Amino acid sequence: MLFRSLRAAVSATASIAVVAGAMAVTAPSPAKADEGMWTFDNFPIQTVNDKYGTRIDQAWLDRVRNAAVRLQGCSASFVSDEGLILTNWHCVVGCVQDLSSPENDYVKNGWMTATREEERRCPGQTAEVLTEIVDVTDRVLAVGEGLEGAAFNAARSAEINRIQQEACAGDPKLNCQVISFYRGGRYALYKFRKYDDVRLVFAPEQQAAFFGGDPDNFNFPRYALDAGFLRAYENGQPVSTPNHLTWNPEAPKEGDVTFVVGNPGSTSRLLTMSQLERLRDQQLPVTLIQASELRGRLLEYSLTGDEAKRLAFDPIFGLENSFKVYYGQQGALTDPDFMAMKREQEQELRARVAADPALVQRIGDPWADLERVQATAMDLYLPFRQLEQSAGGGSQLYQYARAIVRAAKSSDMSEARRAQLAASLANEVPIATDIEELRLRYWLSKTREYLTVDNPDVQRLLGRESPEALAERLIEGTKLADPAFRAQALSMTPEQLAEADPLLAFVLANDDAAKAIGDRWAAEVSAPTARAAEKVAEARFAVYGTNLYPDATFSLRLSYGQVQGWTHRGVTVPPFTYMGGLYERATGSEPFDLAPRFAAAEARINKDVVYDFVSTNDIIGGNSGSPVVNADGEVIGAAFDGNIHSLGGAFGYDGELNRTVSVSTAAITEALRAVYPQPRLLEELGVD
Structure with a gap:
């Protein structure tokens, strides 16, 4: 689906x-x-x-x-x-x-x-x-x-x-x-x-x-x-x-x-071999493991009663669909024949580039550049994923809190963007607090597991609380399910947010670390990837012409x-x-x-x-x-x-x-x- x-x-x-x-x-x-x-x-x-x-x-x-x-x-x-x-x-x-x-x-x-x-x-x-x-x-x-x-x-x-x-x-x-x-x-x-x-x-x-x-x-x-x-x-x-x-x-x-x-x-049909290999060896396995365990937790919750089954239906429905997609992608990337074909295509393109000294002079060796980026990405991926990319584990209340906190900390957010955010926060969306707590608890436990107990960012996240107790306290105590409170919070300063709501205070206390790893990923992975990918694209157009279709976006x-x-x-x-x-x-x-x-x-x-x-x-x-x-x-x-x-x-x-x-x-x-x-x-x- x-x-x-x-x-x-x-x-x-x-x-x-x-x-x-x-x-x-x-x-x-x-x-x-x-x-x-x-x-x-x-x-x-x-x-x-x-x-x-x-x-x-x-x-x-x-x-x-x-x-x-x-x-x-x-x-x-x-x-x-x-x-x-x-x-x-x-x-x-x-x-x-x-x-x-x-x-x-x-x-x-x-x-x-x-x-x-x-x-x-x-x-x-x-x-x-x-x-x-x-x-x-x-x-x-x-x-x-x-x-x-x-x-x-x-x-x-x-x-x-x-x-x-x-x-x-x-x-x-x-x-x-x-x-x-x-x-x-x-x-x-x-x-x-x-x-x-x-x-x-x-x-x-x-x-x-x-x-x-x-x-x-x-x-x-x-x-x-x-x-x-x-x-x-x-x-x-x-x-x-x-x-x-x-x-x-x-x-x-x-x-x-x-x-x-x-x-x-x-x-991802235009990715290079080094990018596909990191996807196969790191990103997809981690994604599959975490999605599988989250699905299990949601399924167990759905068996606790008729209302739980009703509330869990859509989350399980989406997760099962995504899991099957990721499983199929991993199957393709572990197929020796498929990967051999992708490698042959890349080698052909690189050979034709190498035969054109003027083109080489213009673009250099972007494939080697991307190989170096993958080594950096391997080191940064888990903290980036756990602290920034997947922070909150899919909790809607956490996403509200992070959006409000980052708006409060931003000095250059445009009026148009602030108005757009205000409109989004004003939407009256039913919040299933049991599932919110389940998602937050799961994310906290996985972050501790993947980054280890002794990681300073994990210690800051949990303090002296367990993932279970912390998730329960934050979800039970937050007022962010109320659109009126979300609108009020959007006009607060960071100091006021810390006093107004426990979930806002939690996000505020940990956002600098999340933002720092996000900034490192952007500077050390995203930026050089974009640079090199432009050069690979230039090579494709030079070798094969313009009768090409792009990756889906x-x-x-x-x-x-x-x-x-x-x-x-x-x-x-x-x-x-x-x-x-x-x-x-x-x-x-x-x-x-x-x-x-x-x-x-x-x-x-x-x-x-x-x-x-x-x-x-x-x-x-x-x-x-x-x-x-x-x-x-x-x-x-x-x-x-x-x-x-x-x-x-x-x-x-x-x-x-x-x-x-x-x-x-x-x-x-x-x-x-x-x-x-x-x-x-x-x-x-x-x-x-």
């Missing part, structure tokens, strides 16, 4: 188009197969038209881009002229849980609305539409010339902030973001139209959306109605969205061309492919499942028990309707909720997963095996008609 100079290739101000992308497992030459998450300003229109006989043009790209929506961590699309948004259920389940209570478990029972008045706001959710792309590579690269370490980071950050502030000019309806592409080879300003009133319209029952649970996750066949609807509002009224995708209630056919429009989160991308199954070890997997297959697969036991409404509707459902389908599109986490679009620009599904072979997709794409898993609009239509009667939604979607 799907929970960074290319100056010659684009004009200074580019029209916007397709999104996707990352480098494939093949050599970094013009893309083969259906690989690539392409930016809208460098989409291979002619390649696609020649391969599939389509007639894609700039106007088509603009229509699709204008309908694409970026959510918090997910993708989506407008599907009506009244701000209706299609995405995945697993992209809205956090909102559903926030709106639930012990008396009304909407995650379990589903969220149905008969009128607009029943649509409820999702705390903290935003919807963003990309409106403009501007190349700012020259500005960003120029400010770092001749600088190193902290000075390099400071100059670059200041210039990026200037670019963003100039572009948005303080308009709260805009979000301006400078995004790195090709690992620092190109920088572009992405300007988004932002909507911060997003309301929940429809979500099916958990068991319908996530039938098969974790055992079926990243697998196929699938029988999951992983779809949900939101609506964007402004000034209390639904947003007018004439740029939207037309709803096609018919299922695709095998071989049909498909386009996936969304915001793939992060890939949670920015709008477009991938192309076709509806197609696959064959592995003699077993052929067809591209479709059908609604009737749900009833055949159901066993009556979790996680293969039928959702109550589906059980009751069996006689009314057309069992021949295509339920889920697979295609060769290249996607990654962050693409969840992406509309699957046909050659006519109509939406025919919502991507929600990849198959098991796609788990190594962070590092490469295999066109023979990697598949995108989507729920069809045909199945969503049938469910809205026969299972969850929603005539209002069907009418808005233009379905008879």
Whole structure:
């Protein structure tokens, strides 16, 4: 489940188009197969038209881009002229849980609305539409010339902030973001139209959306109605969205061309061998071990009662999904054949660079530079991870406290950034204190374990208390669950914060150490990595040209492919499942028990309707909720997963095996008609 100079290739101000992308497992030459998450300003229109006989043009790209929506961590699309948004259920389940209570478990029972008045706001959710792309590579690269370490980071950050502030000019309806592409080879300003009133319209029952649970996750066949609807509002009224995708209630056919429009989160296909090896040998193992133990603690907590099970569902759901992704990534990086192929690609590029003395003179040896950086990163990673990167263990209250403390200590925070922080702190989000305490306790115990008892920073963290007692005292004593107190605290001085709340006092007492290791990481790892990566990117452009797609950066991308199954070890997997297959697969036991409404509707459902389908599109986490679009620009599904072979997709794409898993609009239509009667939604979607 799907929970960074290319100056010659684009004009200074580019029209916007397709999104996707990352480098494939093949050599970094013009893309083969259906690989690539392409930016809208460098989409291979002619390649696609020649391969599939389509007639894609700039106007088509603009229509699709204008309908694409970026959510918090997910993708989506407008599907009506009244701000209706299609995405995945697993992209809205956090909102559903926030709106639930012990008396009304909407995650379990589903969220149905008969009128607009029943649509409820999702705390903290935003919807963003990309409106403009501007190349700012020259500005960003120029400010770092001749600088190193902290000075390099400071100059670059200041210039990026200037670019963003100039572009948005303080308009709260805009979000301006400078995004790195090709690992620092190109920088572009992405300007988004932002909507911060997003309301929940429809979500099916958990068991319908996530039938098969974790055992079926990243697998196929699938029988999951992983779809949900939101609506964007402004000034209390639904947003007018004439740029939207037309709803096609018919299922695709095998071989049909498909386009996936969304915001793939992060890939690492352009990393060098030394970077991949440290990821394999240090970062992923630590991540897997900690995620596994945290999952165990959450599962044990969920067994303590019905309310605990309800509160723990979303955290466990996200953690299990992430764990399987990390496990798949580790599997790819420990595959000798895969790593041999990556090494061969790097050797080829380095040999071609070495054959060009002028290029060597310009870039030096960035691969050797990155090897040296990895040695530093190995030493700094654990304290950086425990004290800064993962501090708080995922506790929302801790994140509030750190944001407030750092705002109080900052003398140069812009008014716009302070206003943005204030708005975020004002969101009324339900806080599960048991889970907050569990997360904080776990982080404190792991930090003591990894950094050792005698570490001065650990001694400062714990004092004479145990992780368990300290976590209990901080969570029970804090007032940060109250938005009014958070707003009050944002205006306090550090001295006042220390007196006002125990969690604020705790963060304040330990923030200097956290900030110090964060600064060291930025100066000794991030800055030289950025420097060297720019040189590697320059080498790629010099050797292979500009017909390349960048690693994913949670920015709008477009991938192309076709509806197609696959064959592995003699077993052929067809591209479709059908609604009737749900009833055949159901066993009556979790996680293969039928959702109550589906059980009751069996006689009314057309069992021949295509339920889920697979295609060769290249996607990654962050693409969840992406509309699957046909050659006519109509939406025919919502991507929600990849198959098991796609788990190594962070590092490469295999066109023979990697598949995108989507729920069809045909199945969503049938469910809205026969299972969850929603005539209002069907009418808005233009379905008879």
